[in-house]
Amino acid sequence: MGGGAAGLRAAIAAAEASDGLDIALVSKVYPMRSHTVSAEGGAGAALGPDDSLDLHAFDTIRGSDYLADQHAVEAFVAEGPGEIVQTERWGCPWSREPDGRLAVRAFGGMSVNRTAFAADKTGFHLLHTLFQTSLKYERIVRLDEFFVTSLLLEDGRCVGVAAIDMRDSEVRCITAKAVILCTGGIGRVFSFTTNAAINTGDGMALAYRAGVPLKDMEFVQYHPTGLPGTGILMTEASQGEGGYLVNNEGRRFLEDYIPSKMELGPRDILSRAIIEEIEKGHAFEGPYGHYVHLDIRHLGEKTIDKRLPFVRELATKFVGIDPVHEPIPVRPVVHYMMGGIDTDEVGRTRLPGLYAAGEAACVSINGANRLGSNSLTECLVFGRRVGRLAAQDALVAAAPSENPVVRLAEAEQERLVASYLEKETGTERVAAVRRDLQAAMERGAGVFRTEESLKQAVEEVGELRERYADLSLDDRERAFNTELVAALELGNMLDVAETIVRSGLDRRESRGSHTRRDYPDRDDDRFLAHSLAFASAEGPRIEYGDVTITRWPPEERKY
């Protein structure tokens, strides 16, 4: 499920693993529309001569505020370079050194230049390369614009999915010996996000409702540099290439916060610094709130056009500012979900037959804060791992029995018709409930959180659930009913939002992106642990699981 980088990489890995498999690539959008397309800066891997696997692992673990599982990080850094080379072999137009080798650039929280890039459209090029390469495999059958509404379960096993064919809103039942969720992130749960409209946490909600816990959901990454208003991302590569963050006094204020790294500090620290500058009155004020300046003018037009052309295109088009001549207004913006479907280091969930990878999954290599440029590599490494594993498992798994599964799909169709398409009661609009949810999350679970703000958010999400039950659609057609899909997405968003605020409320410490004003310190005695949110009738039940430490004992996170 899902046709972004992780889903495509998994599909290709499965296709290469065996001739004897039928692989369906199910996605609610055509694969090349997936949100991977918007990734800009690059993909991190220890490729350079001054780099090492241990250094990449340490940077990742320190960046994670010691919440990453170190055995998974070790596997991740070890397989990263091979995956970058693999996509190069498949034709990805990576940027190059003059001698033809892959080029790497600086990124936040990384000790050395480690980020492979295709100018600043890395995600776009990677996605199209993977998608085009996937077309080579006739075994990969695409089900484009199919929206998955539930997992089919039989005898404690996931045996497929029920999905709406958006063409006619009919539920189709897709049976499978293995189901991989690669459905991306949750950015749209918040009102101000870099994420595309499609990032509504669908796969996470599917797994959660099927009894699989969502892990570390309190860790939501704010990217320091989004355009006010739209939230469009200005890549961290802007700083990697030498850009400055400047306050309204014209000062590079990061010298007060992280002088050793300045603009190349990790995202959680930079986002907090910007919010504090805003609170101190050191920010600019505009129609969409306060902001600081990202200044890349000193890089010069030639470098900007060569290395950051998309930043120039986006700033010019969407805020009318040419960064060659003017600084860019930026503010912290919801960007990435560190948490997700609880998996092991090969992508297995605790529900037999169900797997996950990419942003939808939580392995976890990202812990409490992901380093910039690790996510594309994560999609590749764990996409391949899970694709191979699921293929092996599928070859020996028994076929699901036909009858119960067909009945499940029929029941699902009846539910959709009764709850949405032919529902006669209800007064709430999808957009109104969604907007209020996003505002509640922004207020309650932002860069800085408190017991009070999170409790408030828990309450508000609960009220929104009641309003959701009173939804009424304008659109009752069967042909391409996007309002039906939006309503189902909103249901997923509510589930996921609830796990974010509940997990956040229970984690009474500050770690990585989760900053509690009332608990400003990290508390390893109580919280060096993954939170696990289980669905229950009373809402999420939070348990804790161990963090795997191999060679890097937790210490104070210093830069």
Added chain:
Amino acid sequence: MADRTMTLKVTRYRPEHRPEPYFDQFDVPFREDMVILDALNHIKDELDGSLTYRWSCRMGVCGSCGMMVNGKPRLTCSTFLREFGSKPVVVQPLEGFPIVRDLVVDMTAFMEKLRAVKPWIIRHSEPSMEAGEFLQTPEEVDRYKQFSMCINCMLCYAACPVFGKDPDFLGPAVLALAHRYNLDSRDEGWPERHQAIAVDWGIWDCTFIGECSVACPKGVDPAAAIQREKVAKTTDAMFSMMLPFGGQA
């Protein structure tokens, strides 16, 4: 807030109710920084939840939101309302494609065409992964880079008079993509890929009107790609099979 409104005339097509497309008219509050997509979202969120269109990234890179705006193919997320003064703006589905619903077109045939030109690296032999990446100089990247910028938004199809008459035409984006791989120093697939495009419904269907290149929001020049593939001779194919890197290095 908004002190004035703008009027949008939008194509509706609801096959379960009316056999033919028709127009609906909506007034939306105007803001200076508002794009057409914002106006459509305002309609869907506040006025009529049944208005149907595709969109996702709202930053001009996912390629979902192409529509005809006042008769021209545009990405609606990147087209500002202020461009149109105070006159009503007409929004229609991309021209030349069957309509599924309102502003959503059927792109099944486009997807099949993409696959038909083998848009992947083809090689006679594959060095082991231990050998690392293929070397490719920045100059070699620059040879094909432009043609790798296509976001599959299909605006060039809506602009192409040939596609308007012949829906089987492989079309600008797909032919440019074939050219992109043909120019790639890592690729050796020129003969079979050229065979796939040197057909009546491929490069020979193009009459070099060049509207595709004008319509492209990403600076790709499909018209040039097609002309360059036209002048490539069979002898080039022979050369490319004998030389390393498809004769492109």
